[in-house]
Amino acid sequence: MNAMRELVPTAAAQAEAWARRALPPVDRVRPDVWAIPVPLDLPIRFTYAYLINVAAGAVLIDPGASGPEAEAALDAGFAAAGVPLDALRGIVVTHYHFDHWEGADDLAARTGAWIGIGEHEQQWIDRLDSDQLHADAAAVRFRAHGAPADRAEAFAAVEDYRFTRLHVEPTHRLRDRALLPVPGERLRVLWTPGHSPGHICLYDEKRKLLFSGDHVLPRITPHVALNPFGSPDPLGQYLGSLEALLPFADAEVLPAHEYRFSGLHARLAQLTAGIEERLDEVAAATAGTPDASAWDIARQLTWSRPFESFEVPSQRMALVESAAHLAHLRLARS
Numbered sequence: 001m002n003a004m005r006e007l008v009p010t011a012a013a014q015a016e017a018w019a020r021r022a023l024p025p026v027d028r029v030r031p032d033v034w035a036i037p038v039p040l041d042l043p044i045r046f047t048y049a050y051l052i053n054v055a056a057g058a059v060l061i062d063p064g065a066s067g068p069e070a071e072a073a074l075d076a077g078f079a080a081a082g083v084p085l086d087a088l089r090g091i092v093v094t095h096y097h098f099d100h101w102e103g104a105d106d107l108a109a110r111t112g113a114w115i116g117i118g119e120h121e122q123q124w125i126d127r128l129d130s131d132q133l134h135a136d137a138a139a140v141r142f143r144a145h146g147a148p149a150d151r152a153e154a155f156a157a158v159e160d161y162r163f164t165r166l167h168v169e170p171t172h173r174l175r176d177r178a179l180l181p182v183p184g185e186r187l188r189v190l191w192t193p194g195h196s197p198g199h200i201c202l203y204d205e206k207r208k209l210l211f212s213g214d215h216v217l218p219r220i221t222p223h224v225a226l227n228p229f230g231s232p233d234p235l236g237q238y239l240g241s242l243e244a245l246l247p248f249a250d251a252e253v254l255p256a257h258e259y260r261f262s263g264l265h266a267r268l269a270q271l272t273a274g275i276e277e278r279l280d281e282v283a284a285a286t287a288g289t290p291d292a293s294a295w296d297i298a299r300q301l302t303w304s305r306p307f308e309s310f311e312v313p314s315q316r317m318a319l320v321e322s323a324a325h326l327a328h329l330r331l332a333r334s
C-alpha cells in the first residue's frame with residue numbers, strides 16, 4: 001500500500017451525502033463496525049457515533065449530542081446493526097465538546113455502560129474552576145486578549161466551559177497508548193492534544209482503523225483555541241499530535257464528521273502546511289507591532305467572511321484561535 005497516496009473517500013454514500021449537505025445513511029464500515037450519523041443543530045449537521053460490536057459486547061465511540069432526534073438516530077443505528085441497546089458495555093468520548101459527549105450521560109443511564117475519556121481531558125476538566133469560568137472572570141480573560149469591553153462581555157456570555165462540568169463523571173480515565181478494556185480486541189488509546197487538551201484517537205490494531213474524533217477530518221481544519229487552564233501552546237501540541245499519527249498512515253480514517261477516507265499521510269501533510277501558512281500570515285501581521293493583541297491580529301487575518309461580520313460565537317472562536325497562533329509564534333518560534 002502506498003502511504004503517500006492522496007486522500008480518497010472510502011464510503012461513496014458518506015461523501016455524496018456530505019456534498020449534498022444531507023444526513024448520510026447508517027454505514028457498515030466492517031462486518032462488526034458501524035458508523036451512525038447522529039444529527040446536530042450545527043452547520044456540520046451530524047457526528048458519527050461508531051459502534052463496534054464484538055464478542056465481549058458493544059462499544060460506542062462518541063454518542064453525539066443529546067435530544068429526541070439524536071436518541072432516535074442512535075436507536076435506529078443500533079437496530080440497523082442488529083445490536084440490542086443492552087448489549088452496550090462501554091462508551092468512549094474522544095473529547096469534551098458537547099457534540100461528542102452530551103449523549104453519553106443518557107446512554108450510560110439507559111444501558112449501564114462504562115464511560116471512558118482521555119486522562120488528560122479529565123485532568124483538565126478537573127482544573128476548570130467555576131469561579132474562574134464565571135462570566136466576569138471570563139470577560140477579564142477576553143479583555144486580556146485585547147477585546148473591547150462590550151465584546152469581551154458578549155464572548156463571556158457564550159463561552160460554554162461551565163457546562164462541561166455538568167456531565168456524569170466518566171468511570172474510566174484512558175491513558176495514552178493503553179488498550180480499551182474490551183477482551184479480545186486491541187483498541188489502543190492515542191492522546192492527541194490540540195483540538196482539546198486531552199483529545200484522544202483510537203487505533204483498532206486488528207482492523208487497521210483509526211477513529212480520529214475531531215483531530216483529523218478530511219476537509220475541515222480543526223479549531224485550536226487557547227483554553228483557560230490548558231497548555232500555553234495548544235497549536236504546538238496540535239502539530240505534534242499530527243506528527244504522532246504518521247506511524248498509522250496506512251489506516252483507514254474514521255472521523256467524527258464529514259466522511260471516512262484513506263490517505264492519512266497526505267491529509268497530515270495538508271493540515272500541517274495549512275497551519276504553517278496561517279502562522280506565516282500571523283507573523284506578517286505582527287511584524288511591525290510585536291505587542292499586538294490576539295484581537296488586533298484576528299481583525300487583520302483573512303477569514304471565510306470579514307471578521308467584523310461574524311456573529312458573537314464565531315468571533316469568539318476566531319479570537320481564541322488567533323490567540324493560540326500568537327502564543328505558538330511567541331513560544332515556539334522565538
Ligand SMILES: [Zn+2]
Nearest residue numbers: 095097195214
Ligand atoms: Zn470538537
